[in-house]
Amino acid sequence: MKEVRTTNPVAVGDRVEFELLHDETSKDGVTGIISAIETRRNYIIRKASNLSKESQIVAANVDQAFIVVTVNYPVTLPGFIDRYLISAMAYSIPACLVFNKLDLYNAKDYEKLEEYLQTYESIGYKCFQVSAEKNFNIDILREELKGKISLFSGLSGVGKSSILNRLDPSLTLKTGVISDHHQQGKHTTTFAEMFEVEGGGYLIDTPGIRGFGVIDMEKTEISHYFPEMFGLLDQCRFFNCTHTHEPGCAVKAAAEKGEIPATRYESYLSLIAEDNGRYRQA
Ligand SMILES: Nc1nc2c(ncn2[C@@H]2O[C@H](COP(=O)(O)OP(=O)(O)O)[C@@H](O)[C@H]2O)c(=O)[nH]1
Ligand SMILES: [Mg+2]
Ligand SMILES: [Zn+2]
Structure with missing residues (x-):
């Protein structure tokens, strides 16, 4: 996935370090200040x-x-x-x-x-x-x-x-x-x-969020997210095989033999065909 610019510094699920400061205006007398966010495993x-380039x-x-x-x-x-x-x-x-x-x-x-x-x-x-x-x-x-x-x-x-x-x-x-x-x-x-x-x-x-939000991925990246294809990718004749029409494609061969479920290969093809190679889920 690509690097993204984000508008919010902290999100639900973040693990943080914080300090408690004396604060008379707060009802329990202290205010927590986040001083560090642990590296995220995923987000x-x-x-x-x-239209925005910024993400949340x-x-x-x-x-x-x-x-x-x-x-x-x-x-x-x-x-x-x-x-x-x-x-x-x-x-x-x-x-x-x-x-x-x-x-x-x-x-x-x-x-x-x-x-x-x-x-x-x-x-x-x-x-x-x-x-x-x-x-x-x-x-x-x-x-x-x-x-x-x-x-x-x-x-x-x-x-x-x-x-x-x-x-x-x-x-x-x-x-x-x-x-x-x-x-x-x-x-x-x-x-x-x-x-x-x-x-x-x-x-x-996640109220009001359909699916997982928005993902941009490159055409050649999509097959990496199909576990049943992953092990075959290095057997394709061309290193930049899109597994659609190329001769010597191990993925297409496996789909034809039924080793990759038909509906999965269809899903793959429709993702590849979408949006000029840029797959976007809104
Ligand atoms: N018959 C049946 N109806 C269900 C079941 N689970 C949810 N519903 C109904 O499906 C509708 C949508 O459920 P909701 O929980 O709001 O779906 P959400 O949009 O995915 O959050 C509601 O009318 C629920 O009562 C189920 O297991 N069986
Ligand atoms: Mg709901
Ligand atoms: Zn291939």
Whole structure:
């Protein structure tokens, strides 16, 4: 990823050193002054505006990202899932998938779910199957949070807030009524918040931020974020292979043999084709 200019010096998740100064105007008599910020293991950014070169650090030192997905309520297409996974990997944040609303799935949805599990588990992504509504498998998810900073992401309406409320019943995040999209339209200045979860761990809620914000990556970089392609890259005939049309391409060969899932290779091709080689997720 490229170096970025950022507008905010400190973000949620930052580890800092601070000094306490005597301060009579403060109700507890002291004010904390941040004197140093530890080097960030990772961070998520978003552009202050579409045209701006300046970015805001949304959150730092995130241990894991949970991408919440529903097969059909709303439909989450593989292309979307892959965008989230690739963004997370570009940010160096381990990601896993949470399939929510299992209570609504019919036989056809379950078939689709099986396909998704087959694809993503074979690549090495951990998948969870839950229902926030029925409180099903939420305890398994809660175990995963212990001692870590976790971020929940996914399309609007998939049940992120509902899951967070289940994970820690002392949270009372609004669900359903206000769509993320509506909030975004109002240009509210929304900062990420971090909640301590009962039983250990922290959750980051990023209101009004779709996905992981904005990522710029070079065309040749995109394949690095597909774990199932990574091991093949040095077997392509050309060092600058884009894995689209080149002869002697190991990635294309693997896709043709079904060793790379078809939907994943399609996602790759659509990212490559996008925006003149510059992949941008807003
Ligand atoms: N049937 C069912 N509905 C759910 C489930 N989880 C969330 N919902 C509903 O889906 C809608 C969107 O949920 P919300 O948590 O606001 O989604 P968010 O936009 O991802 O935060 C709400 O009406 C929830 O009640 C679930 O597991 N099963
Ligand atoms: Mg929500
Ligand atoms: Zn290739």
